[in-house]
Amino acid sequence: MRHRFDATTAWCITALGALLTLTGCASAPTRSAATKSAVTQPAAPSTATPFPSTYVSPDSAPTLIRGATVLTGTGERRDNTDVALRGGKIVAIGKDLVADAGARVIDARGKWVTPGLIDVHSHLGVYPSPGVQAHEDGNEATAPSTANVWAEHSIWPQDPGFGTALEGGVTTLQILPGSANLIGGRSVVVKNVHSTTYQGMKFPGAPQGVKMACGENPKRVYGSRRLAPSTRMGNVAGWRAQWIEAQDYVREQDAYRAKVAAGAKDAKPPKRDLRLETLAGVLRGELRVHHHCYRADEMATVLDVAREFGYKVTAFHHAVEAYKISNLLADNGVCAAIWADWWAFKMESYDGIPENLALVDAAPGGCAIVHSDSEEGIQRLNQEAAKGMAYGARMGRAIAPEHAILWLTANPAKSLGIEARTGTLEVGKMADVVVWNGNPFSVRALAEQVFIDGAVRFDRGAPRAQPESDFLLGQPATMGVTP
Amino acid sequence: MITRRFTTLASIAMLALPISVATAENASTALLVRGATVYTLTGNDAAPLADTDVLVQDGRIAAVGRKLPAPAGARIVEARGKPLTPGLFGGLGRIGIEEIGLEPTTGDYAQRLNQMRPEFDVTLAYNPESMALPVHRSNGITFAVIAPSTTTGSSIVAGLGAAIGLDGTAPANARALFVDLGANSNSLAGGSRAAQFMLLRQAVTEARAPNLVMVHDDRLLTPSGRQTLLDFLKGAGPFVFDVDRAADIRQTIAFAQRENVRAIIRGGAEAWRVAAELAAAKIPVLVDPLQNLPSNFDAIGATLENAARLRAAGVTVAFSMRSPDVYDAGKLRQAAGNAVAHGLPWAAGLAAITRTPAELFGVADRYGSIEKGRVADLVLWNGDPLDVSSLPELVVAGGREQSLASRHTALRDRYYERLQRNAAR
Secondary structure (H helix, E strand, C coil): CCEECCHHHHHHHHHHHCCCCHHHHHCCCCHHHHHHHHHHCCCCCCCCCCCCCCCEECCCCCEEEEEEEEECCCCCEEEEEEEEEECCEEEEEECCCCCCCCCEEEECCCCEEEECEEEEEECCCCCCCCCCHHHCCCCCCCCCECCCCEHHHHCCCCCHHHHHHHHCCEEEEEECCCCCCCEEEECEEEECCCCCCHHHCECCCCCCEEEEECCHHHHHHHHCCCCCCCCHHHHHHHHHHHHHHHHHHHHHHHHHHHHHHCCCCCCCCCCCCHHHHHHHHHHCCCCEEEEEECCHHHHHHHHHHHHHHCCCEEEEEECCCHHHHHHHHHHCCCEEEECCCCCCCCHHHCCCCCCHHHHHHHCCCCCEEECCCCCCHHHHHHHHHHHHHHHHHHHCCCCCHHHHHHHCCHHHHHHHCCCCCCCCCCCCCECCEEEECCCCCCCCCCEEEEEECCEEEEECCCCCCCCCCHHHCCCHHHCCCCC | CHHHHHHHHHHHHHHCCCHHHHHHHHCCCCEEEEEEEECCCCCCCCCCEEEEEEEEECCEEEEEECCCCCCCCCEEEECCCCEEEECEEEEEECCCCECCCCCHHHECCCCCCCCCCCCCEHHHHCCCCCCHHHHHHHCCEEEEEECCCCCCCCCCEEEEEEEEECCCCCCCCCEEEEEECCHHHHHHCCCCHHHHHHHHHHHHHHHHCCCCCCCCCCCCCCHHHHHHHHHHHCCCCCEEEEECCHHHHHHHHHHHHHHCCCEEEEECCCHHHHHHHHHHHCCCEEECCCCCCCCCCCCCCCCCCHHHHHHHCCCCEEECCCCCCHHHHHHHHHHHHHHHHCCCCHHHHHHCCCHHHHHHCCCCCCCCCCCCCCECCEEEECCCCCCCCCCEEEEEECCEECCCCCHHHHHHHHHHHHHHCCCCC
16 A cells, blocks of 8 residues: 555645635645646746645555554553554554564653654755755845745755754654755755655655844845845844735735625736735745744744734744743744754854753743754764753753653744654654663663654664665765665 | 742842852852762762761861761752762853854853964863853853864864863863864865875874974964974873764774874764774874764764764763853763663763763863862752753852852843743733
């Protein structure tokens, strides 16, 4: 059996789950519908894509993982527990499960099992290795708002960093444009599977995000060219100007739709505009805002701007000062996607402290996410979390493994809008699962098997004869290296 | 419980004294660490001393042994079997010579004089009052090397650096000369790595024949630079070559042998490919154990097993993060743990961030091992010192017990208190 995920269906389910309108769902993105809409329908909804996922999970035998310490991602730790995978899904979690006929049985006594890790902030593929000039595809730094660009169109699927992230247990990642711009463009969520095309990695039906940026980067990039923004006040004015345009665009579209609905034959659709389609998608709640923002005061300002224009900020990324406003973030339902211990690499990161994760987490309703923004960090998100736990304990707040795992699984899934499908070990969820050689919150922990939709994508005990990345294939300098 | 925690923190905050005062106060007090698992890093015996006491008196290690009597008035720390190590190495970087990345007024790690200046000595810019010192010290790092960098406007010869102690003492006298080779230095050498070796050779020629008269005086070096380079050619200290590609490492070995100088490879992403040659030439390698991606075309062979393979081939291995960012010094311990997870023996991982770098940079009399008579330099850990889940419980550096407070803990305490009042907003 092959699991072919139908992009249209999956998108509709997700959209309904997020209480979006049936209108959006009805014009869901099949190729024919998209083509048709360009002629006779209003400008395409912001979530329609001409670039549908072609991800197909390969056939996989049923798998029974036996006798592990299981961190479910729902806050539970279940010792000596079995996890059964079949048809790409988690089908059972419990004691003494009976293996399906022909099932692969993994003796996981002494091992730990977690949901596949999810990184909400990666530039793999858009800033790939090797980092040569020709690979600098992450920042369309030609205007402060490039909401028209989509990170997925920059992804080089041969980036060897995908494979090394997989070895670190990462099964899903969001790839974002860089932070040169106030509004950098759309992000994409991918499954960490090797594919010749990025469409073959695309997480079926995952909402897209929009990358925005605060602070030093936009004002440095444009200020150095004597363009706006060159100050933080310029940043805020820049965002607001964009949202004002977007509001007009939404009004034009709504007016057109109303005319069509009223049966007007001569209604003329508004001109399509890729930039405004993205911004309108944010205002309509269809696209998620992932906002690069370090300082507490700037995050508070962004929340005011979001309130002014009626959109939601899903997560602040980097957020080294999130701990200063942990209550504010929690009250607004905004996650902080952060490093464990980066600080002072620029002025706005001067106040970064390693208790950031623990403090964000400690606020009632707080949502802490460990993110990487790094091809190295993504390989060991579990170790980043372990650092956060260690500093939490030193502060007097011990954080249990069954809770800390949420920073790497359930919380990022929630921020990406895929929490109904992955991010926890629950019956019916995608079988995105990692078997670790021990407690994952240790420098010694190694992922032994990584399953994505039930298929083994990495097996430390049975390394591939060849690297998956074409780039590393046949390179004399890797001879003798186990890929 | 939250209220109680707040009280405790508040009292800690009120008791916190300026670090210099707190440490000076403890200078003359005897300190007895009782019942630790002591990793002395002396000799070749990797086995730790179980249930062992270490007595510090007048800033020096007065005794290492079992059941030591406590001098009157000594502060006693019960280790209960926890690991006691020498203070750790922070790698080659910018502690005290850069406060904030991207802010040029706080960064002194490079000169942009458009000239080759081997005499450029970053220790002159060293600021022992950088907030980074207490941060890293409280995390168990007691020594590091401040290293100059190459950048646009410098040359492939970055200049001089030296070991520093994180207790704030002056940089060590021993200097090392830093040279960057390979892809990232092409723009500093006319666009070719061949020109890098050409310029290096020319500089050496100038240094060895300082009175050579040239018709057209297009010498690379100033008189002072010629002297500095000559000193190093005569053995004043090691050349630290930042180089990754196997072929470039071979050229570097050839240079070191031809000029008969002490060389250290820094980075060495592909060093494992020339491990036998490095071992034969007795050239140590400062590996970044996390470098496993082909960040450029010099590092196609990068692998997490670099350290383990080098050691197996008989190469001396120490660690330094590739990134010179100040905060990355804190990651070296994690990197060492990862090297162990990928095949390096645990004891070799610890030596690579204690004794070995102390030896390479001429400060082994002061850092990197625990021995009677030495200025005390100790860290007591609440778990495996190579694991990210462990943190220090006690840090002794420069003979003094160090406060575990820093700008980071001050920020933490301020905002944890606000959070507990539901006021972090």
